[in-house]
Amino acid sequence: xxxxxxxxxxxxxxxxxxxxxxxxxxxxxxxxxxxxxxxxxxxxxxxxxxxxxxxxxxxxxxxxxx
Numbered sequence: 001x002x003x004x005x006x007x008x009x010x011x012x013x014x015x016x017x018x019x020x021x022x023x024x025x026x027x028x029x030x031x032x033x034x035x036x037x038x039x040x041x042x043x044x045x046x047x048x049x050x051x052x053x054x055x056x057x058x059x060x061x062x063x064x065x066x
Contacts, residue, residue, distance in 0.1 A: 009046050016040035018053035025050065032057070 015036035045052030
């Protein structure tokens with residue numbers, strides 16, 4: 001799959017929404033989750049929001065400030 005194809009199947013998420021999703025699943029609001037809430041930024045990811053949140057938390061996601 002080319003990068004263009006990958007980008008067309010991905011969508012934008014806000015980190016504050018992802019942090020709340022992780023918190024609701026039992027993750028503690030420790031850094032970086034508290035930072036995601038206080039200074040949210042947009043990230044592009046593919047898949048369901050929980051998978052995007054977990055990948056970003058693990059440092060596997062690409063973040064793009066908006």
